[in-house]
Structures are given as structure tokens and as C-alpha cells.
Amino acid sequence: MSSSPNLDVRDVARLARMELTDAEAEIFQSQLGHVLEYVEQLASLDLTGVEPTAHAHPVYNVFREDIPLPGLPREAALANAPHSANNLVVVTKVIE
């Protein structure tokens, strides 16, 4: 089976919002190329009429009564934030 020339790890990493160093990009390109070559074996199966399985047991949306239950206290929810002030999470500027 062919290798996967279409995989550009830098491009995909950018989709995943992840910077890569040059060294990482080079080695991942080669390692993931081998993995994709390996999974090409799946192309040898005839899957006509086979339904996909997303879950080991069929699962459906589960609803409950719309009754408020206690959540995390504010201090607990903010305790792990890298930057917080005035009971809010401080984020990097989104709008110029």
C-alpha cells in the first residue's frame, strides 16, 4: 500500500491548535507515515453494507428533569485557572 503523502503534520497540527518545532515536525512526519501505512490494511476489507459502530453499547441522548443541582463553588472552579481576577477567568484578548 502507498504511504500517505497527503499528511502534512504541520498543517494538521495547526488545525489542532498546536505549534511544532522543526525537529518534532520532521520526526512525526516519518513516524506517522509508518502508522498510516500500517492502517492501510483496513482498505483490503470489503465493507459493503457494514454499519459503523460508534459505541460498544448503543447509547442515546439521556435527559433528566430540568432541576438545578449544586455545582462547583466559584472558588473551586477558579482555583485551577492560570489567571483569574474579580471572580473571573482572565483570557487572552479575543477582539482587537
Added chain:
Amino acid sequence: MTDLTSLSVSELQAGFRRGDFTPTDALRALESRINQNDPSIGAYLSRDFDTALAAAEKADISLPLGGVPIGIKDAINVQGESCTCASKILAGYKSPYDATVIAKLRAAGAIPFGRLNMDEFAMGSSTENSAWQITRNPWDTSRIPGGSSGGSAAAVAAREAFVALGSDTGGSIRQPAALCGVVGLKPSYGRVSRYGLVAFASSLDQIGPIARSTRDCAAILNAIAGKDPRDSTSLDIPAEDFTARLGRDLKGIKLGIPKEYFVDGMDPRVRAKVEDAIRLCGSLGAELVEVSLPHTSFAVGVYYIIATAEASANLARFDGVRYGHRAAAPKDLLDHYMRSREEGFGNEVKRRIILGTYVLSSGYYDAYYLRAQKVRTLIRRDFTAAFEKVDAIVCPTSPDPAFRIGERVNDPLRMYLADIFTIATNLAGLCGISVPCGFVDEEGHRLPVGLQFLGKPLDETSLLGIADAFEQAGGREVLDARV
């Protein structure tokens, strides 16, 4: 006094009830053993004996697990303790709540006391992907303990824990249990709540115990199983006593031997041990039946598409906003995300996020992700057909004994193939257990070999009965040996 640290959970509880020693004695014995031994093993990332000893003083030993200390994989939230998934991106994170399994263990009287090392975000088969430290196999400290729950298995084997929780997405409980010579149970998908387990691949992850006996695994499962409104995939089924079929033989049990699980390339000594163990099952009364699981060779490929796809979605939450590492002085929001994730994630996690993002991306979804889901259907059907003929399947847990630290770190594909016998279980939602079945000798060290039993979905009671029968006849040599 006997060395408390070598006791199983059931022996420990018998001692509590006789008044031979107390939960406080048990914790102090563990603390001393860990302080003396863990520098050479590296199983623990942290432990909190002050909190645990306070709980032990008030322990109610009449509860099902009253006063039993339990080590916890670093992917499971315990309120007030760190929970890093062995990742730099979660350095300093303190859990604001208990996972459901922890709340249930506490209600049963158990005492969580320490955080166990793992492959970062449970991605790996050797625990070498931890951002913090290497964990060593207690049987030969130049070798890996398996993974991803390597800290949990090593701690139990090294008498640094009586029992521990791990999680299993593609073999992460059973493979390290096999390589460390202990018992590891992966419950059926939906049996145990995943609430508070940091998600890797949500359709495959399950929490389960690693212990020194099948009986102990059953006791822990009794405590942690059940429907949880906070995990919509946990199943609403009647409670049962998972110890109900312990202490029996194998008469009337049909065990399937899948011919595809005895492949070229597996260690011939492992193969011989497993074949001996299967013959022993026969002499204990089991009827041995050859079965076929024709799509076995596709399981690793299917797994590395589905698991990475789910991981790439699950790990999108690590954005450096509400928790976790945030890069210093980002120039804009994109830079904030890109550098926070670059700095926080290790290599294996990055590789899998890239692979998972790729197989889900426009133009490749059908060729990879959808195709893998269809082959997953074929793998499930293989098991459904086999279970029409047999009560359980018996096979090796791992094709090799523990390999050397560093041997496979630069060859991800070879590392992935270490999970070849465990992965299909998760894809099909089955339950599985690894029980030691002997040693192979390697350069002056004895290395444990694991025998794996696979059960029908939600048939843990039968599975545990079968595993216990084997353990009593053929598993105690390893379990009773001291590393």
C-alpha cells in the same frame, strides 16, 4: 508481626476483623515500604499519608472495604489531590471533586492515599511517556512495567499498594498487570462510571482494579460498579455480587481458544507458558474449543484510528484558559493556544492528536474514521459469534514479557503492537482479566507472563469465577512470589 505489605485485600480485612492489626498499622507499613522501596521503582507521583492516616483512625472496618488503602492512577480525580495524567499541561492541577469511583470507594470504607504514575494521558504501553518519571518493573528494574497503568501494577507487585485503580482503553490495566505479575480487570464498557476519569477515548475507556488476587478485583468491582447519572454511558442494570462464582472449578465451562491469538512473532516462551496454562484449564474441567476471530489482525489499526480521533476531540479542552498550562505573554489568542499546547503536551500525545485530527479531517473522514468504525463492527461480530459457542475466551495478554526501558520509545508502531491481544476487548465492549501464569527466565531475572480471559459484555461474574479457578491452580506461583 507478619509483613503487612504482602497481604491481599481479603487477608488484610481478615486481620482487621480479628484485631491483629488496624488500618493505621496497614497504612504505616505501606508508608515505610514506599519510602524504602519506591526510589528504585518510581510508581508514585505523590502520596498523602496525613489525610489517609486521619481517615484510617476513623475507619469503619465493618464496611465492605473498611480501612483498605488504595492507590489511584493519576488520571482519576480525588478531591484536593493533584491529578496531572502525568502531563506537564496539568502540572499543579488540584482536583476540585471526587470521581464517582472514588466517592463509591470512600462510601465502601476504602482510603485513597497516593497518585500512581502512568503514560501521559494513558497513551502508551510502557509508562515511559510520563512527563515526570520512569517507573521500573519490580521483577527487573532495567525493564518497563507495561502501561499505561504501569505505576498501579508496579506498586501492587512491589508491595507498595495492596490494590490500585487503573484505567484501560486498549489494554492499559491488563498488559501492565501481566508484565508485573499481578491481576488486572477491565470491566465491560458501561459497567463503571467514567465521571472523573480524565477522558482519553470515551467509547473505550473503563476504570478497573489491579490487585494480588481475582477475589480482590471482584471486591473492588462490587464497590465501584453501577449506573451514575453523571455518566450517560454507564448502564442501568441490577447490582450483582461479583464474588458469587469464586472458589469453584471449571467443570461445565467452555473456553474458546482463538487461533488468531497465537501468532508468529510472539515470544515462544510466552506462548509455551500460555499453552501450559490452557492445558491446566482443561485438567480443571474446562472444555477447550477452538474459535476463530478472523478480524483480529485489524484491531490495532482500527484502535489507533478510533482512539486517536476521540483523543483529539477530548484533548481540545486543554486550551490554557480555565485550567492547565498557559504559555507566557501570548501575542494573540491563536499564539496562546498553539504555544500552550506545544509546551504542555509530550511527544506521544502530540503524535496522537495529529493522527486523530487527520483521520477526522475533511476528505479523510470516510477513508479512515468511518472505515475504522465499520471494521469495529466486524470485530464485535467475531466475538458475538464466538460467544455463541463458548462461555469465555482464553489467550495471552501480551505477546512478550517486559521489554527494556528505551527499547521501543523511538518506534511508535512497534510500541502499539504490544497491545495486539488486548485492544479488541475494548473495541467490542467486553470484559477481560489478566492473571499470572508463570515466569520466563531472562538474563538472571524471572519475568511474569499473563494469561487473559475475555468474557461476554456484562458477564464479569462468570469471568471472575473462571479467572479465580485458574488462579488457585496455576496463578499463585507468581502471585505468592516476592520480588
